[in-house]
Amino acid sequence: MSTLTTAVAFEKYHGTGNEFLIVDATDPVPDRSAFATTHCDRSTGVGSDTDGQTGADGVLFLQLEDRFSPPRIIMTLVQPDGSVAPICGNGARCAAVWAMDRTDADSVMIDTQAGTRRATRVDDGIAVEMGEPTFAPDRLPLAGNRTEPLIEESVEGLTVTTVNTGVPQAVAFVDDIESVDIESAAPAVRHADVFPAGTNVTFAERTDSRREGVPRFRQRSYERGIEGETQACATGSVAIAAAASRIGLIESAAPVDISLPGGELRISATDRGELLLTGAVTHEFDGDLAAEGVDD
Numbered sequence: 001m002s003t004l005t006t007a008v009a010f011e012k013y014h015g016t017g018n019e020f021l022i023v024d025a026t027d028p029v030p031d032r033s034a035f036a037t038t039h040c041d042r043s044t045g046v047g048s049d050t051d052g053q054t055g056a057d058g059v060l061f062l063q064l065e066d067r068f069s070p071p072r073i074i075m076t077l078v079q080p081d082g083s084v085a086p087i088c089g090n091g092a093r094c095a096a097v098w099a100m101d102r103t104d105a106d107s108v109m110i111d112t113q114a115g116t117r118r119a120t121r122v123d124d125g126i127a128v129e130m131g132e133p134t135f136a137p138d139r140l141p142l143a144g145n146r147t148e149p150l151i152e153e154s155v156e157g158l159t160v161t162t163v164n165t166g167v168p169q170a171v172a173f174v175d176d177i178e179s180v181d182i183e184s185a186a187p188a189v190r191h192a193d194v195f196p197a198g199t200n201v202t203f204a205e206r207t208d209s210r211r212e213g214v215p216r217f218r219q220r221s222y223e224r225g226i227e228g229e230t231q232a233c234a235t236g237s238v239a240i241a242a243a244a245s246r247i248g249l250i251e252s253a254a255p256v257d258i259s260l261p262g263g264e265l266r267i268s269a270t271d272r273g274e275l276l277l278t279g280a281v282t283h284e285f286d287g288d289l290a291a292e293g294v295d296d
Ligand SMILES: N[C@@H](CCC[C@H](N)C(=O)O)C(=O)O
Pocket: 018, 079, 085, 086, 087, 088, 089, 090, 091, 167, 168, 200, 223, 224, 225, 226, 230, 232, 233, 234, 235, 236
């Protein structure tokens, strides 16, 4: 038995600073977890981009099915710790551009473990239908036989409202987001016993509107699977809108503007009342990376 190393083509994209390596899923990568852990490492991973950022926030393995109209993509996000996330809002936008560039389509369907999402090219980037956020304890999930949603309750000393926006999110509304020591405050909540599958932890501060009548929040998120703060977490942005509406901070979950360390996102509503996430996507650079397998 010997180790076989092959070169795998990748493209690096970011959605509002949330960075992904995209690999065509038809290229064989025998151990996807090891591939993601190695190449996403922020110190030793894939080489620097123009912003000097080494590594990435995950690998999107994308399988394009262009016989359908609109084209479909089967999206699997493998995170730096080797785990698979059911969905990723920023990743879905990057996946949409990757597929649109190959098909000339302006709309694609993205099949994820959290369900199918439609993504459409719009003036200010890509808009993704994000499904119905749910506060239901069994869908979060919450531990035990709990029947009540977890709304504005203290978990590990932080007051949070929990919502599943495709992935679990614990949202804490704070007065001054800059003063939050996220690396100290978030890990205990992320691993709290009440969340058997863990959770992402998102902080939000209500701030001045930039569009008349549109509430705006500043956001910082600590992500499960990355185990650290990211420049943007779009399922967290949707969670802020849903949670703020649920606890009466705002009248409705849409429209809402969100400012993140990596840029701006907008939450609006589709005609069917589904939340729509809109933001920019950037294609950074391409290359080849080593994938290791075993040859027997
Ligand atoms: N960055 C993402 C969320 C990715 C999944 C998350 N880390 C998890 O494990 O739940 C986004 O933009 O939504």
